[in-house]
Amino acid sequence: MKERILIVDDEEDLTLGYSKCLSKVGYEVKTAGSGEEALELLREEIFDLVFLDIRLPKMDGLQVLKKALEIDPDLIVVMMTAHGSVQSAVESMQIGAHHYLMKGFDHEELRVVAKKSLQYNKLKREVYQLKLQDRRRYPDTAIFGSSAKIKKVKDLIKVVAKTPKTSVLIQGESGTGKELVAWAVHNWSSRRENSMIPINCSAIPEALMESELFGFEKGAFTDAKAMKKGVFEMAHGGTIFLDEISSMNPALQPKLLRAIETQSFRRIGGISDIKVDVRIIAATNRNLLDCVKEGTFREDLYYRLKVMEINLPPLKERIEDIIPMAKLFIDLNNKEFSKEIKGISDEAQQMLVSYNWPGNVRELKNVIERASILCLGEIIEAEHLAVELEDAPRRDVPPEQKTEVSPAEEESENAVSLQDIEKIHIIKTLNSVNGNKSKAARMLEISRSTLREKLKQYGIA
Numbered sequence: 001m002k003e004r005i006l007i008v009d010d011e012e013d014l015t016l017g018y019s020k021c022l023s024k025v026g027y028e029v030k031t032a033g034s035g036e037e038a039l040e041l042l043r044e045e046i047f048d049l050v051f052l053d054i055r056l057p058k059m060d061g062l063q064v065l066k067k068a069l070e071i072d073p074d075l076i077v078v079m080m081t082a083h084g085s086v087q088s089a090v091e092s093m094q095i096g097a098h099h100y101l102m103k104g105f106d107h108e109e110l111r112v113v114a115k116k117s118l119q120y121n122k123l124k125r126e127v128y129q130l131k132l133q134d135r136r137r138y139p140d141t142a143i144f145g146s147s148a149k150i151k152k153v154k155d156l157i158k159v160v161a162k163t164p165k166t167s168v169l170i171q172g173e174s175g176t177g178k179e180l181v182a183w184a185v186h187n188w189s190s191r192r193e194n195s196m197i198p199i200n201c202s203a204i205p206e207a208l209m210e211s212e213l214f215g216f217e218k219g220a221f222t223d224a225k226a227m228k229k230g231v232f233e234m235a236h237g238g239t240i241f242l243d244e245i246s247s248m249n250p251a252l253q254p255k256l257l258r259a260i261e262t263q264s265f266r267r268i269g270g271i272s273d274i275k276v277d278v279r280i281i282a283a284t285n286r287n288l289l290d291c292v293k294e295g296t297f298r299e300d301l302y303y304r305l306k307v308m309e310i311n312l313p314p315l316k317e318r319i320e321d322i323i324p325m326a327k328l329f330i331d332l333n334n335k336e337f338s339k340e341i342k343g344i345s346d347e348a349q350q351m352l353v354s355y356n357w358p359g360n361v362r363e364l365k366n367v368i369e370r371a372s373i374l375c376l377g378e379i380i381e382a383e384h385l386a387v388e389l390e391d392a393p394r395r396d397v398p399p400e401q402k403t404e405v406s407p408a409e410e411e412s413e414n415a416v417s418l419q420d421i422e423k424i425h426i427i428k429t430l431n432s433v434n435g436n437k438s439k440a441a442r443m444l445e446i447s448r449s450t451l452r453e454k455l456k457q458y459g460i461a
């Protein structure tokens with residue numbers, strides 16, 4: 001996507017020259033002949049950079065600057081000033097302009113300043129994005145597995161990635177990799193230079209969801225002390241990931257549909273529509289069609305979202321992936337915990353493939369992590385695969401023969417002993433401080449001698 005620049009100057013031959021100079025190097029440029037016209041454009045469209053003349057008829061450049069920053073506090077504005085108006089240049093910087101250019105500048109200077117300012121803008125956005133993703137980041141989006149089913153998924157992701165405007169619906173049981181796939185679609189598409197902003201529809205209170213999506217104007221309600229942007233605005237050029245979409249409030253669904261269809265939205269309390277370019281990826285572990293039938297999800301929105309559909313198969317339907325994936329997770333754990341585990345015993349492999357994996361890949365990953373920590377030798381044995389796998393219902397038991405278990409019973413079935421947890425926690429802590437026992441004891445808030453006793457008790461070297 002081209003970066004968008006707005007040039008505001010009342011001298012038409014000048015704006016024309018600047019515009020040509022910047023378009024030539026690949027920017028999308030718009031011009032405005034007055035402050036009023038500029039503000040109107042800024043309300044309706046998103047620009048990455050504005051060149052603003054300080055001397056304008058009627059509303060002068062400084063006033064326009066103030067108003068523009070009210071519309072978008074993050075806007076990058078470069079003032080264009082005439083010789084002898086250094087004072088107003090300084091004033092503009094105090095108001096919040098990014099930079100200024102003395103009139104009489106040549107085209108080379110204009111390009112350099114545009115490039116530098118846009119780089120700054122991009123950095124600012126990246127920082128925002130990093131903060132957002134801090135909780136959970138995928139350094140890369142490697143999707144493991146070579147079963148026919150997962151291969152089909154990977155091929156589909158590649159196809160979907162190439163159509164960057166199409167909405168995508170990802171469905172699958174919990175832990176099958178829906179979020180991972182969403183990142184892959186984004187990262188493998190032309191939108192990767194811009195952000196993907198995840199938003200979990202079930203984690204955000206209904207009352208806040210609308211402002212989360214669309215933002216609000218200053219004064220839109222009593223608490224709205226300043227303008228706030230929503231994800232539709234922040235994700236401009238990129239992707240919005242709507243996780244657990246089935247939880248979206250029915251009252252909000254038509255507004256979301258409209259925003260997707262028109263690629264425009266209005267901040268709460270706003271008076272004009274803002275155009276954006278975003279792709280929507282939605283995910284759910286429920287069957288969304290069932291929600292439509294139940295009447296909790298709008299049919300029109302459902303069809304709008306599922307233009308491209310990716311269905312993730314549960315792990316028990318791709319048994320051939322289990323052992324290779326387990327081995328890949330072992331390699332990753334070896335690096336993380338500085339271990340040298342080389343393989344999995346036959347008995348342990350048998351346990352892994354006959355288990356039915358209700359928590360899918362996430363559960364496999366956790367089981368392998370725990371085993372890697374518990375395993376002090378080179379081979380993961382049956383005993384390292386927590387008890388849950390030993391007594392768990394096997395895949396070969398037809399579901400109707402299983403007796404109903406209450407959640408409490410189910411929990412006790414999955415239970416790990418307190419000692420196991422303590423042991424794992426101690427090993428993890430030790431690993432995190434490279435085996436420094438004093439540090440580990442401090443972190444665990446126990447004395448060094450207690451730590452020594454526990455290491456002996458658990459046979460930790």
Ligand SMILES: Nc1ncnc2c1ncn2[C@@H]1O[C@H](COP(=O)(O)OP(=O)(O)OP(=O)(O)O)[C@@H](O)[C@H]1O
Binds near residue numbers: 174177179361362
């Ligand atoms: N094919 C895969 N290759 C590698 N890792 C995977 C794969 N599938 C899932 N994972 C890992 O399993 C974990 C769970 O995946 P993810 O969070 O994407 O699942 P989800 O479908 O969104 O689950 P939920 O419905 O509970 O939100 C993550 O750590 C993810 O990296």
Ligand SMILES: [Mg+2]
Binds near residue numbers: 178179
């Ligand atoms: Mg998820």
